[in-house]
Structure formats: structure tokens, C-alpha cells
Amino acid sequence: MFQVEQYTGTKPEQYQSVSKQLAALIAGEPNRIANLSNASALLNVFLDHINWVGFYLYEEDTRQLVLxxxxxxxxxxxxxxGRGVCGKAAEEQQVMRIANVHDFPGHIACDAASQSEIVLPIVKDGRLIGVLDIDSPILDRFDEEDEAGLKQIVSILESAL
Incomplete structure (x- = not known):
């Protein structure tokens, strides 16, 4: 049975802990949807002050991200x-950390409560797989430590996908 840890220590230490937990959770499982489902559930429990966490997967033939x-x-x-924060992060294959989504040109508002957002591209062997998208109802919720910790999470997923 899987149990979520109590996360203690500094923010980097907490991210290290959740990264180890994710690696153990998806070890040996080849199914991409199962692994991403567990990753989104784990991050939802781990992260505070968020209102959405999940993945958009790249569909090469349509050049779109699909939920x-x-x-x-x-x-x-x-x-x-190229559209919205997710589409821009995917197109540029760059992390997008947005302090106030209302200041981002072309922001796509799926949840009106969202105030800030971080999107990390998932790229394996030079190919775009999709993005990890996290929204918060708090302005400027995500900092450099969140970005670094979430990059660890994405790296684990890239290895497993």
C-alpha cells in the first residue's frame, strides 16, 4: 500500500523527498498514462496553494497539446x-514561470481562480512529449526553488516515459 510522506525540511529537501517517492512509485511501470496519473496525484498532495496540476501531451500530427x-x-x-502559457512553453521548450497570468498575453483561462502558473516542458531524446502544468490561486506562487524541484520531477518522468 502506498502512503504519502509528511514532507519536512527546506523546500529543496522536500522536493528531493517527493522526487524519490515518485521514482519509487513509477519504477518498472511502462504505462505512460498510469505514471502521469500517479505523478499528478502525488504533486497534488505535495504542493500547497495550487488549484490544478496535470499534464498536456503533445500530438505531433495536429501540433496541439491534448489534456x-x-x-x-x-x-x-x-x-x-504557441498559445497560452502551456503552448508557449511547449513551442519554446522552456520553463514558463508566470507570477500573474492576467499579465501574460494570450493566457487561456481554464479556471478563473488561477492567478499564477508554472509550466515545464517534457522532452525525451529531443522530442516534445508534453508539459507539466501547475496553476495556483495565489499571485507569484512559484519561485526558483519550485522550478528547480519540479525540474527534478520532470527529469524522473522523462526517464520513465
Whole structure:
């Protein structure tokens, strides 16, 4: 039976702990949807002050991101490459950490409560797989330590996918 840890210590130590937990949780499981589902559930329990966490998966033939496993309110199903925070992060294959989503040109508001957002591209062997998207109802929720910790999470997922 799986049990979620109590996360203590500094923020980097907490991210290290959740990274180890994710690696153990998905070890040996080849199914991408199962692994991303568990990753979104784990991050939803781990992160405070968020209202959505999940994945959009890249569909090469349509050049769109398609909704994947997530935790939160129902979300936009398809996002064209280059549109919104997720589409821009995917197109540029760069992390997008947005302090105030209302200041981001072309922001796609799936949940009106969202105030800040972080999106990390998932890239394996030079190919875009999708993005990890996390929204918060708090302005400027995500900092450099969150970005570094979430990059660890994405790295574990890239290895497993």
C-alpha cells in the first residue's frame, strides 16, 4: 500500500523527498498514462496553494497539446502549440514561470481562480512529449526553488516515459 510522506525540511529537501517517492512509485511501470496519473496525484498532495496540476501531451500530427492526467477542475482539452502559457512553453521548450497570468498575453483561462502558473516542458531524446502544468490561486506562487524541484520531477518522468 502506498502512503504519502509528511514532507519536512527546506523546500529543496522536500522536493528531493517527493522526487524519490515518485521514482519509487513509477519504477518498472511502462504505462505512460498510469505514471502521469500517479505523478499528478502525488504533486497534488505535495504542493500547497495550487488549484490544478496535470499534464498536456503533445500530438505531433495536429501540433496541439491534448489534456492528459490531472487533478483539479475540468480543463481545456486542446491547446495549439504557441498559445497560452502551456503552448508557449511547449513551442519554446522552456520553463514558463508566470507570477500573474492576467499579465501574460494570450493566457487561456481554464479556471478563473488561477492567478499564477508554472509550466515545464517534457522532452525525451529531443522530442516534445508534453508539459507539466501547475496553476495556483495565489499571485507569484512559484519561485526558483519550485522550478528547480519540479525540474527534478520532470527529469524522473522523462526517464520513465
Amino acid at each position: 492528459g492526467p490531472f487533478q483539479g477542475l475540468p480543463a481545456c482539452i486542446r491547446i495549439p502549440l
